[in-house]
Amino acid sequence: MAASQGVRAVAPALDLSYLEGTIGYAIRRAQLLIFADIYRVFGQDAVTTAQFSVLAVVADNPGANQSDLALALGVERPRMVPLIDALEGRGLLVRIPSVADRRHRHIHLTPEGERLLSGLKQRFSVHQQRLIDVLGPSDAKRLLRGLRLLATAMT
């Protein structure tokens, strides 16, 4: 309603046609919005996406050590330390020193970690369903297949 007044010429709206024709730009924008949606459904339980992926992988691979987790998740080994520190500090997982090889620490979820992860997975599925609703089920499947194909082919 204030459009005709001298508030501001709406918005300049620059020409982005070059970038918008690239997959790299589209994937960056989509990723930012998807992660924002994940944080929206996670709410105040406040786990980062990186922490969520650690919890999810540890749940399916109890006793994995930090190097294996780093390798699997594609992060550098030093990066695992503060990541696991934060989760251990919240009582969601524990580092158990290996008796066989005392350099290793086996990571296990605590019961509280299992409980939180289960709630987070439920919330995550709300987000995932939102994506499927936007794209339609068959296009969502195609998108996932395309992304995975890129990941395997570009490695």
Place this chain on the structure above:
Amino acid sequence: MAASQGVRAVAPALDLSYLEGTIGYAIRRAQLLIFADIYRVFGQDAVTTAQFSVLAVVADNPGANQSDLALALGVERPRMVPLIDALEGRGLLVRIPSVADRRHRHIHLTPEGERLLSGLKQRFSVHQQRLIDVLGPSDAKRLLRGLRLLATAMT
């Protein structure tokens, strides 16, 4: 060839099936690999993807100011300062103070900036073609459409 010796049990290969079923994880992995490929084709001319996007948008919108660029590229205004500083320091663009409104600085590519951008766009097209070769032309188009649909629908 050393596989049968006790070097290491190859690699533990953790179970990632939960994460691999999610679009969020797939898009993050794909984005990292795509950006790595872009840096590979850019080579030692060493422009970041963010700097490349600034150059590309300024080329199509000569005289845009920093706020409009920040808005268009989805970065915070303060972030534009070091971004443009770096490009101006390399002589690729200039800040021209506006005479009409002395708060504005109009951004323009220098001839050297135009030249570098033109070379970078050629290299970028090598990368983009690699993606199209991996996916096939029609699936590449579908992927781009899917990503754009997500971006518009999730905003």
Place this chain on the structure above:
DNA sequence: TATTGTTATACTCTATAACTATA
């Protein structure tokens, strides 16, 4: 000699608040 977890360092990105100069 190599590996696990760790510390340290540095650089980028992100997010905010606040300052200045202009309007």
Place this chain on the structure above:
DNA sequence: TATAGTTATAGAGTATAACAATA
């Protein structure tokens, strides 16, 4: 008072090098 560019600050992510304990 509002806006453009800037500075300052703090948190998170990323990348490397190196160290201690252990193998």
